[in-house]
Amino acid sequence: MPILKTKYGRRSFLKASALSGGGMMLGFSWLASCQPGGNHALSNIPKEWFDINAFLKIADNGLVTIISPNPEGGQNIKTGMPMIVAEELDVDWNDVTVEQAPLNTELYTRQFIGGSQAIRQGWNSLRMAGASARHMLREAAAQSWSVPVDEITTEAGVLKHPSSGKSAGYGEMAGAAANIPVPEEVKLKDINDFMIIGTSRKNVDGKKIVTGQPLFGIDTYVEGMLTAMIVHPPAFGMKLKSVDDTAVRSMPGIRDVFTLKVLQDDFERQHFDTCTFLEVVAIVGNSTWEVMKAKQAIEVQWEPFESYTEERTFYGGGKRTLTIPSGLENSSDHGTMMTREAAQSSTVVRKNGNPEMAFRNAARVIEKTYTAPFLAHNCMEPMNFFAHVTSEGAVVKGPLQKAELTEHTLSARLGLPLEKIDIQMTRLGGGYGRRSYAHWVTEAALISQKMNAPVKLVYSREDDMTGGIYRPAYQATYRAALDADNNLVGFHINAGGLSDSPLYANRFPAGAVDNYLAESWTLNSNITIGSFRAPRSNFIACAEQSFLDEVAEATGKDPIDFRLELLERAAINPVGENNDYDAARYAGVLELVREKSNWDQPSSGIHRGVSAYFCHNSYAAQVLDLTIEDGKPIIHNVCCAVDCGIVVNPDAASNLAEGAIVDGIGNALFGELTFKDGVPEKNNFHQYRMIRMSEAPRNIDIHFVDNGIDPTGLGEPTFPPAFGALANALYRASGERVYVQPFYGRGQQLDVRN
Amino acid sequence: MATFSLNVNGKKHQVDADPATPILWVLRDHLNLVGTKYGCGIAACGACTVHLDGVAVRSCQLPVSGVGDKTITTIEGLSEQGDHPVQKAWLEHDVPQCGYCQAGQIMSASALLESNPNPSDADIDAAMDGNICRCGTYTRIKAAIKTAASN
Ligand code: FES
Ligand code: FES
Numbered sequence: 001m002p003i004l005k006t007k008y009g010r011r012s013f014l015k016a017s018a019l020s021g022g023g024m025m026l027g028f029s030w031l032a033s034c035q036p037g038g039n040h041a042l043s044n045i046p047k048e049w050f051d052i053n054a055f056l057k058i059a060d061n062g063l064v065t066i067i068s069p070n071p072e073g074g075q076n077i078k079t080g081m082p083m084i085v086a087e088e089l090d091v092d093w094n095d096v097t098v099e100q101a102p103l104n105t106e107l108y109t110r111q112f113i114g115g116s117q118a119i120r121q122g123w124n125s126l127r128m129a130g131a132s133a134r135h136m137l138r139e140a141a142a143q144s145w146s147v148p149v150d151e152i153t154t155e156a157g158v159l160k161h162p163s164s165g166k167s168a169g170y171g172e173m174a175g176a177a178a179n180i181p182v183p184e185e186v187k188l189k190d191i192n193d194f195m196i197i198g199t200s201r202k203n204v205d206g207k208k209i210v211t212g213q214p215l216f217g218i219d220t221y222v223e224g225m226l227t228a229m230i231v232h233p234p235a236f237g238m239k240l241k242s243v244d245d246t247a248v249r250s251m252p253g254i255r256d257v258f259t260l261k262v263l264q265d266d267f268e269r270q271h272f273d274t275c276t277f278l279e280v281v282a283i284v285g286n287s288t289w290e291v292m293k294a295k296q297a298i299e300v301q302w303e304p305f306e307s308y309t310e311e312r313t314f315y316g317g318g319k320r321t322l323t324i325p326s327g328l329e330n331s332s333d334h335g336t337m338m339t340r341e342a343a344q345s346s347t348v349v350r351k352n353g354n355p356e357m358a359f360r361n362a363a364r365v366i367e368k369t370y371t372a373p374f375l376a377h378n379c380m381e382p383m384n385f386f387a388h389v390t391s392e393g394a395v396v397k398g399p400l401q402k403a404e405l406t407e408h409t410l411s412a413r414l415g416l417p418l419e420k421i422d423i424q425m426t427r428l429g430g431g432y433g434r435r436s437y438a439h440w441v442t443e444a445a446l447i448s449q450k451m452n453a454p455v456k457l458v459y460s461r462e463d464d465m466t467g468g469i470y471r472p473a474y475q476a477t478y479r480a481a482l483d484a485d486n487n488l489v490g491f492h493i494n495a496g497g498l499s500d501s502p503l504y505a506n507r508f509p510a511g512a513v514d515n516y517l518a519e520s521w522t523l524n525s526n527i528t529i530g531s532f533r534a535p536r537s538n539f540i541a542c543a544e545q546s547f548l549d550e551v552a553e554a555t556g557k558d559p560i561d562f563r564l565e566l567l568e569r570a571a572i573n574p575v576g577e578n579n580d581y582d583a584a585r586y587a588g589v590l591e592l593v594r595e596k597s598n599w600d601q602p603s604s605g606i607h608r609g610v611s612a613y614f615c616h617n618s619y620a621a622q623v624l625d626l627t628i629e630d631g632k633p634i635i636h637n638v639c640c641a642v643d644c645g646i647v648v649n650p651d652a653a654s655n656l657a658e659g660a661i662v663d664g665i666g667n668a669l670f671g672e673l674t675f676k677d678g679v680p681e682k683n684n685f686h687q688y689r690m691i692r693m694s695e696a697p698r699n700i701d702i703h704f705v706d707n708g709i710d711p712t713g714l715g716e717p718t719f720p721p722a723f724g725a726l727a728n729a730l731y732r733a734s735g736e737r738v739y740v741q742p743f744y745g746r747g748q749q750l751d752v753r754n
Numbered sequence: 755m756a757t758f759s760l761n762v763n764g765k766k767h768q769v770d771a772d773p774a775t776p777i778l779w780v781l782r783d784h785l786n787l788v789g790t791k792y793g794c795g796i797a798a799c800g801a802c803t804v805h806l807d808g809v810a811v812r813s814c815q816l817p818v819s820g821v822g823d824k825t826i827t828t829i830e831g832l833s834e835q836g837d838h839p840v841q842k843a844w845l846e847h848d849v850p851q852c853g854y855c856q857a858g859q860i861m862s863a864s865a866l867l868e869s870n871p872n873p874s875d876a877d878i879d880a881a882m883d884g885n886i887c888r889c890g891t892y893t894r895i896k897a898a899i900k901t902a903a904s905n
Contacts, residue, residue, distance in 0.1 A: 074852030074889045202848050209853035210844045210860060211836040212789020212829030216853075219788040227783070252755065252772065288792075289772065289779040380793050380801060380854040380888045429791075429854030430888050461794045651848055655894065659851050662890025685798035685886060694879035696892035 050174040052136060053182070054107040055085050055129035062157050062171035064091050069101045069108040070118045071400060072205070073428030073435070074659070075715045076652040077118050079204045081126055083648055084119075087196040088130030088189060091157040091170065098204045103403040103423040113401040113431050114531070116616035116713025119648060123710055131186040133177070140176035141168060191646065191708050200651035205427065215427040217398030218458060220386040225454040226255055228447045229291045231281040232467060233302050235678030236527045237328045240279045241301040248283065248298045253290030257283050257298065260446055262439055263413060271315035272405050275439040276468030276528040282447050288458060295460070304328065315405075322499075323524050328678035331473070334498065335371065338475045338523055342494055346519035350505035352576040353515035355481075358490030362481035366554055370478070370543035372741035373672040374498075375471035375532060376680075376688060381429020382464040387444035388454040393420030394445055399428035399435055406438040413442050414449065432663075433531030437469050462683040470673060471532035472497040474539040478547040481515070486555040488513055488566070495540060496521035499529045502536040502543075508586065508614065509548070511579030512566035527675060533663065534716035537615040538723070542668065542741070545611040545724030550737060559610050559728070560594050581614040585643050588705055589621040592641035596703050597623035606636060609728025611721040616713030618644040619705075622661065624697075624725035628733045633744065635665060635697040638725065640718055642702060645709035654702040657718040661700055664722025666691025669744040758818050762787065763831025773819035778802045780818050781828060789829035789857045793886070800885030801854065803861040804828050810865035812884075829857035832864060840864045843902035851889035859885050863899050872903055 046059030057065045066082035082098045103111055110121055134154055141159040142149035145166050153160050160167045170177075191197075208215055233239060245257040260282045262275050269275075281300055285291040307326040313319050359365060385398035394416055400406055403423045411418045428435055444457035459467065474497035481490030491513040495503040505518035532538060552562035564587055569575075571583035590612050594600065602608055605627065612621035625637045638661050647653045670689035674681045682688040702718075723741070731737050760767045762785060769784050776795075781787040781804070790813055793801030797812040804813045805827040832838045840863050850856045859882070866873055866881040873881065878899050887895065 074850075076851070200848075202845065203850060205853065206845050206848060206850060207836055209850045209856050210829075210841040211832075212787075212857045214788045216791075218792065221783075221786060221788070287779065287783040289775045289783070292795075293772075378888060380791075380799070380852065380886065382792070428852060430852045432888075458792075461792075461796075461799075655848060655851060655891065658893055659890035662892060663888075666890070684796055685794045686796055690886045690888065691890070691892075692884075692886065693882045693892045693896065696890065698875075698893070700893050 046171070048175075050178040052133040052174065052178055053129055055126065056089065056133055058133075058170050058174035058177070060171045060174065062095060062169040064089065064096050064157070064170070065099055066096055067099050067101045069111050070122070071111065071113050071403065071425045071428060072100065073113050073399070073401070073431040075113070075118065075656055076203055076649065079201055079652060080119060080648045081122055082204070083196050083201055084123065084126040085130040087194055088127045089134050090154040093196055093201060095157055100425060102425060103407060105404055111403055111425075113428070114433075114436060116618070116715040116717065119711045120617060120713055127188050128186055131188050132183055135183045135186055136177040136180040137170055137173050139180045140173040144173065144176060197646065197648050198650065201649055203652065216381050216429050217386065217426040218381055218384045218429070220397055220426070220456055222386070222454050225386070225456055226284050226286065226451060227288050227291050228282055228284045228444070228455050228457045229295050229460065230260070230443060230457070230463065231283065231295060231298060231300055232277040232463060234466070235302070235328055236276070236468065236675065237304055237326060237678040238302040239277070239305040240281065241303040243281055243301075244299040248294045251290065251294045251297065253286040254294050255284045255286065256451060257281065257294070258450060260443060262442055262446070267413065269310055269312045270405060270408065271313065272402055272436045272438065273312070273409055274437045274469055274528055274530055280443065282443070284447060284451055284455065292460065324526050325524050327526065329525060329527060329675055330677065331373065331674035334473055335475070338473075338496065338498070341521050341523040342475065342477065342496055346494055346496070346521045348517065349503060349520050350510060350516065350518040350576070352510075352513075355490050355492055355515040355517040358515035359479065359481045359492065362490060363484040364482040364554070365479060366482070366551055367477065367479045368547055368550060368737070368739060369475065370546065370739050371475045372473065372539045372542070373674060374473045374527060375667055375671045376465050376673050377430070377432045377434035377532060378465060378688065378690065379428070379430030379432060379434055382461055383434070383440045383459040383467070384457060385441045385444040386454065386456045387441070387448040389414060389445050389449040390452070393422065395422045395424070396441055396445055397424035397426060398441070399426055399431070400438055400441065401428070401431045401433070401435040402438065406441050409438065409442060410445055414445055432533040433535065434469060437530050461685070465688060466680045466683050468528035469530035470527065471538060472500040472529040474502045476502065476540060476543040478543065480547070480551045482551075482555060488551065488555070490515040492517045494519040494521075495543075496523065497539075498523055498525040498527065500536070502540040504536065504540060504580070506578045506580045508570070508581055509566050511574045511576060511583070512570040514575055516575065533660070534615055534719045537613065537716070537720040538667070541611070541613040541615070541720030542723035542727055545613065545721065546727045546737065546739075549609070549724075549728045549731070560590055560599060563590055563612060581619075585619050586612065586614055589619045589641040589643050592703055592705060593621040593623050593639055596641060596701065597639035599623060607729050607733035609725045609730070609732060611724030611728060613717070613721040613724070615720060616716045618642065618712045618714060618717040620718045620721050622718070622721045622725040624722070624729045626729045626733060633669070633730065633733070635726075637699045637701070638697045638722070639701045640703065641705065642714070642718060643705035643707065644714045644717065645707065645711040647704045648711060650704065653704065653714055656714055657702045658700045660716065660719035661722045662691060662696050664719045665697065665726050666695070668723040668726050668741060669695065670742050672742045756819070758821070760818070760821060761823065761825045763827060769818065771818050773817060775818045776814045777804065777816045777818055777821060777826065778813040781813065787828050787830050791854055791857055793855070793858070799855075799858075800862060801858040803858040803885065805861060805865055808865065808868055810862045829861060832860065838864060839902040839905045840867065840898070843898040843905070846901060847894045847898040849891050849894040849898050851891055855885060855887045855889075859887065859895055863895070863902065867899070867903055873899070
């Protein structure tokens, strides 16, 4: 049984005394709507709640409220995190209600969506929150019954002293437990004793979602609230010149029109302060439709900007100066520019052995180049935020991935101390990285400040899609050197992109090939970029896994065998240092997917592609089955093996993994944003093709490796390999390798080989 | 501005609005029925789907002046207790991820089953292709529609 130090002391656990003068009274409807599973609560409304620590409170009747610290954007974290607390607290899940925490950096750490890290990094603190509360309840019972604490057991919310037969519900001891000191160490459950973790529990907000309850930021309406929209430049490389708002000011329902400097020129930018358009026009009115009409009528003049630089402090430390070049860019030029940049300014990031010699002496060299375009996140809920800024402080509310960092930006921009900024987190209608960059929160706050009124800023779909912060356009060239016996003796990757490089130099097959060279470059662009689900991996996995498939074929080997041989080499006798993956776990998912997909007994007429990838501390391998009918890919099945350690909520985890696979296939087939003279060539879903039901896989099987290892990420790891599995299956179907994403973007017909 | 009388979820409402205002914004901004979602405003995503006399329509394309005395049903009015067979099937399959598209999906699915109680896969695809789910819950949506059909 692991014992953990509760490094969270009094401050972070907010060890509460019993609420004096009676706890919080809660209404019937609140309980009804928050109750995840059972019906226990309805007949049993508590009179008093006791805060045990920052993660949970217990009512006098035994109901438990667990506070979910991280924002919920579809990862189902609002169910998963409380399950971990409930497990160690040892309560009946039917007695648990879940509440979303606001941003509170005193009480919680890392209230983020990002990097698939919530469960991994929350694992110990959530377990400790539950276990230390359980300990305090046991102490309270021991004191009350005058028996040694070690003799007190618990079972589903009941404290028991077996030898005397005494027992009490948690609710009866909660008041006393709140006064017990937080233990310095707690015993955690043995993972074999888990009763909640590892069992599927329904989404705690499921009922609210299917009945259309107001959960999302865009659903915020308060008394006296105004609606605001912005007008931003139509092209990257342009800035505001002048506004003629005469026609608009007198339109019905319009309250004000003004320009807005989102960040001042000398603003000290942090990692997520990417702001595409530094100055925008705000239109404020009584209702959305009235503002939308004014938005169409307003006349704004734009002009090209001069190139400029900005200092940025990046997440994790380093300061860098970014150059934002002037000019109206064209996607049709980007390919040539990237190829020139790759030739002229690549830097070596990793080198093992003597790759030059390996290539010189090779019996055969295979060289392929892969490209992918900019992608827009296209969260279904467009960017929006509520703000009410007064001299007293700022209350902002909405969907946000990195509230803790946004708070600093708001504080600096509004000139308010951090403690005067209250960020309320709503459910996110998708994030995928886009809501880490919170310029729209600043815009909302500045508009509210100017209007001296509560304001909800809403982006139109067009504003959202053409507003920048895209997945960068990338290019990678791979070379493989084979000796006369078809052994892979040299490997060379040269990768870069617009404002970012997708290279992970220490990732497979680094460590598996004696002579290895990885080079990187970036080319400045004024088309802004940002995190997009599994950043960089979302491109490089496809390039790497397509290339390995091609090399495997050239050597006459089965694509899974070929990868397994390389992984065996990396496990037994790794080349170089800092290889970032565990070769045995990597091979494990390939073995599992081989078995579960019946790889060795393929069905006739079905074309299969395999792919495997490691990112966000987890491993995923996929086999995708398709046929081509009438020139269109029909995806029959995706079989996916995942190693993310212990799975907290299996059905929800499968849902997340399935969604990431659909997302990967959709982006690989259709995802693309191109530019002409700086103008995005798509601005809404009639042009930007998203995967739809008829194009989605007909079946997806997710298989988790059961290894009892502490959990790692899941929101991202099944996304990158889907691109490669699709690419490899398309090749089997058509006999043509695909190198350029999207594979089906222009609706081109795909050929069938047989 | 003009006054319109609307029948939404079995209740009569008077609304003062520009006649061109899409029902989507009347529901959200005027009637505080925010379950119906804005996704694209151009009939390309399905997030705003409601029933007009039982037929699935995109409320972002339906001006308030075009409703007349037809009845509107939104996600909030699909059932009294959230126990419409489609809603129950959605919970059974734990369909939602972010959940933003799901009201529109449920309204499209329930209209489909109303007119075609036993849809084939192709029927489901045809009825649901107008509804984007950015989180990619399509396989669960389809399974839930089949469960709802069988109940
Ligand atoms: S908002 Fe109406 S279809 Fe997208
Ligand atoms: S559940 Fe997120 S868009 Fe469908």
